Amino acid sequence: MxxxxxxxxxxxxxxxxxxxxxxxxxxxxxxxxxxxxxxxxxxxxxxxxxxxxxxxxxxxxxxxxxxxxxxxxxxxxxxxxxxxxxxxxxxxxxxxxxxxxxxxxxxxxxxxxxxxxxxxxxxxxxxxxxxxxxxxxxxxxxxxxxxxxxFSKADKQWQKQPDNIEMAVFKKRPNIYYIQPDGYTNPVNFRDSIYNFDNTAFWNYLDKEGFKVYDNQRSNYYSTLLSNSSMFSMKHHYSAADVEKYRAREIIVGDNAVLRTLKNNNYKTHLISEKPYLIMNRPDLGYDYCNISYSEIPVIKDGWAVNYDVFESLKNNTQNISDGGNFFFIEKFTPGHIGVYERSIAEEQAIQEEKDKYLSGVNEANIWLEKVITYLEEKDPGAIIIIGADHGGFAGFAYSLQSNYKTTNKYKVNSMFGALLAIKWNDAEADAYDKELKTNVNIFRVLFSYLSQDKSYLENLQEDKSYVRLKEPQGLYLYINDKGEQVFEKIEK
Structure with a gap:
């Protein structure tokens, strides 16, 4: 033969x-x-x-x-x-x-x-x-x-809620603006030995404008797709194979628990993004509006070089918003994280240069965020404004994919997961609902519990654990446990 x-x-x-x-x-x-x-x-x-x-x-x-x-x-x-x-x-x-x-x-x-x-x-x-x-x-x-x-079968079991939160009836109906500055780390990380960056002026600005800053907030996963697919599902997926390989975008911008809950309360939903990153593969949109048309997205190229003016899109889309409640998911790719790939320079030089570039992006993001906040406060003073990053900035690494290899450096681990969260609730009652808000997977469960004035939904908060899939040693690992302690445990999923 x-x-x-x-x-x-x-x-x-x-x-x-x-x-x-x-x-x-x-x-x-x-x-x-x-x-x-x-x-x-x-x-x-x-x-x-x-x-x-x-x-x-x-x-x-x-x-x-x-x-x-x-x-x-x-x-x-x-x-x-x-x-x-x-x-x-x-x-x-x-x-x-x-x-x-x-x-x-x-x-x-x-x-x-x-x-x-x-x-x-x-x-x-x-x-x-x-x-x-x-x-x-x-x-x-x-x-x-x-x-x-x-031919793999998509696993949707993990997305099922442990209660009827998707049918929650909102007693408070403000417009909601979720602004996601990609890779913006939390205040604790800015004070550590890796970042060592004085961001006091911006924190003071947020405080003056009535934002509550969650000092040590972190993501549950280290990438935009994995973090957001978990957050919009209000559940852990543990880096499920179908989510990690091909289904994350369908979950984030398609049919998910967050959008279903909002639509059950007759909210209009708006997706505004600086780049077509979340819709490159043209998933079925669960949003009522998107500022980027599929016809504008390059087919052969990945569209990463295409940029849209998020602020102008936001202004145009808020001119005639309905009175029945609106949700905006606004994706801004600044500051972004450090470079993805290894560079042909000394590691220490790469670490310093990447950190400097990242911190420059933080300054740029601060200016942009202040402009957006000023506009929203004038246009929609009663709205809830959430500034929530998807993950950390990865400063301390020479390149972000270096995080695919085991590290026991606590500052680097924090740099991966530490994510800015600041919320303008406009209501002191919110303090009774967000006491256990520590990680991204629970942001919307806490929000919906507050809007529906039903604390029973807080009984099913997801565990505040942070995971990463490593190449070496290979497998899914728990890096931060529910108590916020750094560990290194292989997860059999």
Whole structure:
């Protein structure tokens, strides 16, 4: 069996018949499956799949087939196999570099690859068919994890509430503005040895404006998607595989416990975001309004470079808001956390530079937040305004993905999870409801308990635990327990 397969492969490679269409298809198939194996959560809609298939397969097929047919017309027919050899490698690396944003150094690398491929092709041009076999073979390795995701069953059991909070009837009906400044850490972290940053002026401003700042608030998960999917579900998901790999966005902006509770109380819901990060894969929106239309989101690119003016969108959307109650989720990607990937500089230098950049972002966020708060207080003085970050800023790490490896440094752990929470309740009665508010998973349960004036909902607060999935040692680990103590315990989920 193996010998027969080997002989068929050799016959294919040694055949005089060229296969430019198959050459283009093999490259395109590999690129398509490579992209989806790494980015399934960003492009799992049918429209994206259709356009990605066209982009990654039709372009290579067209380029290689057209060039193959044109070369004889310009008396260069003898170089057709060289063209296929070089073209396959050139297209492959161009698209791979394009996925990681093509920069000058990568353009230079691509040029070197093409030049090297040209010289190699002079002697080994017939072996372009070996690339065809290799790409098809490697495609199956990328297909396996994709099929695992596609045929995996979404677990929705964890989203079920332990009580009837989704049917809570609000006795207080203010407009609610939830402002999320990405990665804005809590006051305790600003005072520690890593951040060592004087943010007193902003804390004083919030105090003057009537905000209650929760000094040691933290997130339950270390990423935007994991933290928000838990928060909007008012439940722990423990980094469930389907949530972590592809379903977080559907939960955050789609059908979730928070939006259902608000809609049961006839609230209009508004999603305003600076970037299309939460809707890149075009999930079914559970919000009545979104400032970003799906038609505006790039299909091939991830849309991360696209920016929208959140403040202007907020102003435009609050001109004619209804009197029946409104909820706004406002996503601002400032200050953001430190850089994601490792840089080719000394670790201590990277730590300092990333921290400095982050703190500059904090100053920028403070200015923006004051502008938004001033506007909302004038426009909607009776509203509840929540400033709640999704996670910490990761200062102290050289890059944020470094947190995928075990650390016992308490300041770094706090830097991952410590998240700003400040709420303008406009009501002293709220003090009777938020005494146990410590982590993000319970923010909306506390809010809905207050609005419905029903303390029984506080009996089912989720545990104030913080989790992280590590690459080394591999697995899901508890980093901070319900008492706020730092631990290191593997969770079997």
């Amino acid at each position: 193996i010998e027969k397969l080997r002989q068929k492969i050799l016959d294919f490679i040694n055949s005089d018949k060229d296969t430019p269409i198959l050459a283009g298809f093999s490259v395109g198939l590999y690129l398509l499956l490579f992209y989806y194996s790494k980015n399934f959560a960003l492009a799992n809609s049918l429209v994206q799949l259709s356009l990605f298939a066209a982009f990654y397969i039709i372009i290579p097929v067209t380029v290689l087939f057209f060039g193959y047919k044109v070369l004889p017309l310009v008396k260069l027919g003898e170089y057709r196999r060289n063209y296929l050899f070089v073209g396959m490698l050139g297209i492959l690396f161009y698209f791979i570099f394009d996925l990681i944003v093509l920069q000058f150094t990568e353009k230079g690398t691509l040029l070197l690859i093409i030049i090297a491929a040209w010289f190699i092709s002079k002697k080994y041009k017939k072996y372009y068919k070996l690339f065809i076999i290799l790409f098809i073979f490697l495609s199956f390795f990328n297909l396996v994890p994709i099929l695992g995701i596609v």
